Amino acid sequence: MNSEELNRRAAELTGRAAEVYSRVHRREETLRAARERAVAATGEASSPDGSVRVTVDAGGMVTALDLAPSALGSDPSRLAALVVRVAQEAAGRARAAVREVYTPLQREGVLRDAPVLLPEPHRGAPPPPRPRPQPRDDDFDRPVLRDEGW
């Protein structure tokens, strides 16, 4: 191959290198923007009566918890279960928001693997409140400290 032929090939490769760089630059810009949107994504959910409202960030961390005065009057264990359920729903929405950012990029081939997301939260009925511990017969049917001497 003489120097003229080499120069022709060099010019072709320079053009190709420019295209590859341009494509990679655009892809990386898109990914950077997607990452920023994903990091900024939040999820919010409320109980049906609006007494509990939870906000979580993209990582599922609770960032805000609003309890209405009416919620404070309810049974503590029921309130705790409600908060957990609402927080899970909020986390699911945050993950869905993150997924909405990355899924189109995966479909377009810009991204091979989306960031690993936590599994979807359980969306069934909330687990029943744990039963209160029942007193055992041998604890309460006789005087306390009956066997103990002074």
Added chain:
Amino acid sequence: MSGYQEWADNMYGQRDHFLGLAAEYGMGLIGPRIPPLFDAFVCGDPDRVEEMVDHLNAAKYVLNKDLREHLGGAQLDMAGWVGDAAADFLDYLLQLEDAIGLLTECLDALIVILRSHAAVVLAMRQDALNLVDLALQGIEAAGADDWKVALAVVGAVAGVLGTVASLGTATGALVEVVTVMGSAISGSAGVAGAVIDASSELGVLDDMIKAGEGIVAEVREQTSAVDAGLRELARFVSGTKLAEVRPDRPDVITAPSFDPGSFGMTDEAQGRHPRPTDTTDLVPEPKRRPDGPYDRGRGMIDPDRDRYEEQGPA
């Protein structure tokens, strides 16, 4: 735009695009190693070599023209001139003929050396382009699932001087030069084994740089063989061999018994013209040209050493 400038522009353009790619991927230790690689690929200009070869061929033409027109003519002019001076002068003319023959051989050898250098540069350029091509293929394939690049870099530069070293019909200086160049490259390892074998974009760039550095190292091996050829060729026109290309002047001109008056004409023909009385050389020794910037050694040991003694004594 010259061919060299075109090549250099393309290399610098490719360098900038690869630097951009490295920056997109996080640069790391890769970035600073990219510019030296492409700077090395820019070196050498085969087109200039062809210009030099044209000049050398013109020099050969002039030498042979002198041989035919002047030296041959001088011998014809000597017809009828006999005696020691004539024999001495004829011997000088014959030595000049041999010198021209030797210089022509040296010019042929120099053309082979220059073309070898050009072949090394062209092979390096070919290897450089193949390397860039493969690296771009690797990066372009990065979108595929489970992609892994394994592309062999075939080093053209590794064997380029082998063809020069196998020239068999050469004679004289060229044989010596080619033999020396052949020995200088016999231990060369080559870069045929270099591969781009990576599973990430930065890995592709890293392998490209490693393979490129292998190509540059191979080019250094080949050019050192070319240098060895040049040094061997210089041996033919310097040192003890200098007299073969620059024969000593005939003794007749400066012999102690030389009588300038004997060069006068008969008394009748001489008339009132004065007879020659000057006892200095009839043909003065040519003055040496002043030394150029490269004529003196730069070493500490012998800074005044004349590096180009073929210019003759001061």
